[in-house]
Amino acid sequence: MRKVVFQMAEFSCPTCIARISTSLLKAEGVKDAKVWFYSCKVRAEFDEAVVSADCLQTLLTSLGYCVLSKRLA
Secondary structure, three states: OEEEEEEEOOOOOOHHHHHHHHHHHHOOOEEEEEEEOOOOEEEEEEOOOOOOHHHHHHHHHHOOOOEEEEEEO
């Protein structure tokens, strides 16, 4: 399992948390997802054999959110 942290542009409302985490958790290969509203960060734990960090970033941008950077751990 790998972890990725995305630094996002500012979220407009707390409902963004539910929308992002629900979408990530529905993605195949994602084990866990956390969203921090005030720090504008999204963390996901995923199986790299099933999904890539780039695919998760694409998912976030398709939801209408701007990813400023990503850090793999």
